[in-house]
Amino acid sequence: MSISQLYRSTGPGIAFWTLGFFGLLLVSSGQSVKASQPIDPIVLKVASQLFIPADYYIKAVIDDRTDQSPVAFLVPNADSGRQLETVDLEGGAMNALERYFSGVLPRNPNLKPIVVRIKDLKIMEVLKGEGRVLVEGEVFLDFSFELDRGDELVHLLDFQGGISYKRGVRQFYLIEPVLRRSINNSLTYFNDWIEKESKNEIKLLSDVQVRIRDYREDFGDDTVFYNPIRPLTWDDFKGRPRFNNYAASIFSSISYEGNSWIEDGEVIVDLVFKTYMLKSSSWVRGTNNSYGLNHEQRHFDIAKIVMERLKERVQQLDLQPHNFDRKVSFHYLEAYREMNRLQEQYDRETAHGLNGPAQERWNEKIDEELRHFGLK
Known part of the structure; x- marks a missing residue:
């Protein structure tokens, strides 16, 4: 029997094809005899331990x-033509693979649990x-191949492999070693x-x-990042007033940036949180007073909270x-x-600042929470 192999493996940053040749075995040249019995199931043999993970x-x-369906579609005899016989692994494909994996690889539950997802497994023959x-x-x-994290399976690597072979029409015993070699590959x-990747792949x-920090850089441009020692001024409201009845409006929001790297076998996650307002999207109509500025500052405070x-x-x-x-x-x-809900609730209950007592209640509520976070 002659065997050639073609396999592809894909994973993080990995994709290649390899072609090899595995030698020659004798192909029977004697007269073929029509098989009188069905082909026996394929028995995956554990010849020896493959390695110790x-x-x-x-x-x-x-x-x-x-x-x-059964994994193999085999030529049963010389007179079969295109008629193939379906043959499965002994005990069923999944049971046979589980037994084989546990036989060639020792199981140590103290190590990382790996689940093998079988997407396809086929043996196809032609006379x-x-x-x-x-x-x-x-x-x-x-x-x-997937890592079992308990709450979910995390994909690690895909492997697609194939081996082409030739056999004599009666040499069914040569099929199992080819299948076994594919699985071992x-x-x-x-x-x-x-x-190779145990210390470099984040998933493993x-x-x-986690490192958390606030972004407070002030470059004097269009963006003002929240800083408890830098309250807003009317000069921060540079946008064109909208056609409505409001005296002023602020555009404030939140965002974050994340970066990660591996350091001494540990994943470092650096999170930068940003609370900001945009000058060009915030506006004031004519001149306004400190009461109105306080109302807009409280919108900014809510975003920060x-x-x-x-x-x-x-x-x-x-x-x-x-x-x-x-x-x-x-x-x-x-x-x-949550921020959007609170901003709408704040404007609704204070009537956009026109309800003085409600505004005072919100002032006290916001100040109390700012003190809780050490911001006042």
Whole structure:
């Protein structure tokens, strides 16, 4: 039997093809005899331990095949023509793979749990040659390796592999070694990848250190970032007044920037939170007084209070390397909605500053929370 291999593996920053040749085995040239019995299921043999993983163990196998029919479509005899016989792995494909993985790789539950998702697994054959004594076949597999984080499976690496082979029409025993070699190729490649990336791939790390800071740079441009020692002035309201009955309006908002890197095997997450107002989008009609400026300042204060609440929530989160960005983004969006609700409630209850007693109540409420966060 002659065997050639073609496989592709994809992962973070990885995509390549490799073509190899694995030698020759004798192809029977004797007269073919029509098979009288169905082909036996393929028994994956654990010949020996493949290697000992240092960082992980195979926890489970998930059958994610769109076609869950038997894995092999084999030429049964020389007279079959295009008629193929379906043959499965002994005990079913997933059971056979689970047994095989546990046999060739030791299981250590103290290591990272890896789940292998089987997207495709096929053996396809065709009868060739004038004498109908030669069968050409191909093994194709598509595996996805995922890290089980408990609450979700985190994708790490995809591996697509294939081996083409030739056998004599009666040499069914030669199929299993080819399939086994394909599976071993996927396990070997994943093992090599995880050994190389164990300290460099964020998804594989477990410790996250979050650093939170406020952005307060003042470049004298269009943006004013919140600073408790720098209250607003009417000079910050440079926009053109709108056609409405309001005396002034402020555009204030919140945002954040995040950056991450790996330092001594730990994921460092640097979060910069910004509470700001835009001069060009904020305006005042004619001259106004300190009462009106206080009303607009309180809009700015509300945005800052919401940002401080967000920072508290982020500090309490159980962030993992695979989910910190998603979790912070979710809570930021919730804070943004909270800010809009509070701003609308503030304007509604104070009648946009016209209700003096209500304005005073909001002044006291806002000051109390600013003191809570050490901002007053």
